[in-house]
Amino acid sequence: MEGSVTGLNLLALNVGSTTLKGATYALEYSDLNAQPRLLECSRAEIQAGAEPQELLTLLLEALPEPAQRPDVVVHRIVHGGNLCGGHELDAAISAELEALAPLAPLHQPAALTVARAAGRRWPQSRHGVAFDTSFHASLAPWSRRLPIPTDWDALGVRRYGFHGLAFASALREVVAQDATILHGPAVFAHLGGGCSVCAVKDGVSRDTTMSLTPLGGVPGPTRSGDLDPGVLLYMLRQNGGDVNATERRLFHAGGLAGIAGHGDMRVLLPDSEPSAQLAVELFTVRIAQSIAAMATGINGLNHLVFSGGIGHRAALVRAQIVARLEWLGLALDTDLNNAGATRIDARTGPGIWSVAVDEERELAESALVWL
Structure with a gap:
């Protein structure tokens, strides 16, 4: 199908240890068989501390062009364990991410709480997640493996790495120049x-x-x-x-x-x-x-x-x-x-x-x- 297809909007939610950042995007299709272009509409940052539903309300009020009913909501998750890339959020992935919460106590519980609140607020939207650990899926074996007993390694005690979304963005910025x-x-x-x-x-x-x-x-x-x-x-x-x-x-x-x-x-x-x-x-x-x-x-x-x-x-x-x-x-x-x-x-x-x-x-x- 040719022609411009518009109307889909996306809300990106980035829960930090002390702040919540949000940005809205319009997804523009020139061809429904092609990948859409992302057009940024607005962004805002607020201090964390309020309960999740109130936090989402405050963020929407701070956004110059809020997505009151976003078609897509994407959440930053610090620890993805062995999960890589972007994923639509479902019960199985939620459970896997909950189990990783003790490994990122400043970020993981808060982000998952906001994700649940967003799911209740916008039940008709599609919800997804992306992980700070994904960027490091390519770690060299000598980096991934820690010098610990084999049975500890079997429990998943290894190097995962973090700040992946930031590193990916920094790389994108330099590549442009x-x-x-x-x-x-x-x-x-x-x-x-x-x-x-x-x-x-x-x-x-x-x-x-x-x-x-x-x-x-x-x-x-x-x-x-x-x-x-x-x-x-x-x-x-x-x-x-x-x-x-x-x-x-x-x-x-x-x-x-x-x-x-x-x-x-x-x-x-x-x-x-x-x-x-x-x-x-x-x-x-x-x-x-x-x-x-x-x-x-x-x-x-x-x-x-x-x-x-x-x-x-x-x-x-x-x-x-x-x-x-x-x-x-x-x-x-x-x-x-x-x-x-x-x-x-x-x-x-x-x-x-x-x-x-x-x-x-x-x-x-x-x-x-x-x-």
Whole structure:
């Protein structure tokens, strides 16, 4: 059937640990046998905290062009386990995702609660999910397998990786300007409320710093990142084996906050207090070390891509990280970096990029697989 067919609309819902982001899209078909084009209509972000139905109401009120009756609703799910790509949400997938909730306690329960609320609010709509873990389905075997007993591995204790929608979006942004990133080694550093670094070879993920849960890898504003396992054993013995209390501390009182009392990089950078400066130094050193480690696993580095609230907005953090990696041939153009340009290298070595990611767009794109 030829001609323009319009009318379908899509709502992408991105539940974070403290916010709910939403974006609406129109699906435009020039041919019903072809994949539709996505046309963004509006987007908004609100603070989480309200009960789910009220949260959806507040989001719809915040959207300039709300989808009061969306034909399609797509939800970001942090942990998909072994599920990959976009999926229409059904009872079996819901049960599988519920079982993974303990592995992503800040995000998974909240996202699934909102998904259930959306299902009740719009029962005639088609509902789907996309996973942050999907981008890392291509991890190298030496990255996927953890050095643990075989029976633990059989239980699914392995590296999954996270921030996949953000990494996919960052890759899409750079490809639009320089498609050579799809050929050869690149390292992505997503630095925000959660932080992780990813090694990409020929356009696919091969290694990443986060592992079984979003708690591992590099330190973040409030998350500890990797620790000697003995630290956990020691602290569990010290606090009488209270796993929940230990988990809360690692997620909410670790990382930069554990050193300086809070994890707001905007406040830490100009703060002359020794604890603030130590937090910034530790953060930039650990990120630089992880970038070098990721490059080692994929035999080089042709591009370095920064994203996330810190990675994209904090020029000084980027400068401090790159300064520790000059031996890899990395060199910033200081003026471009300070001006917030997209490409910020000095054109004498690997490309260095600073990009804003659009996870909602990636969610919408994922729905085209099953619509």
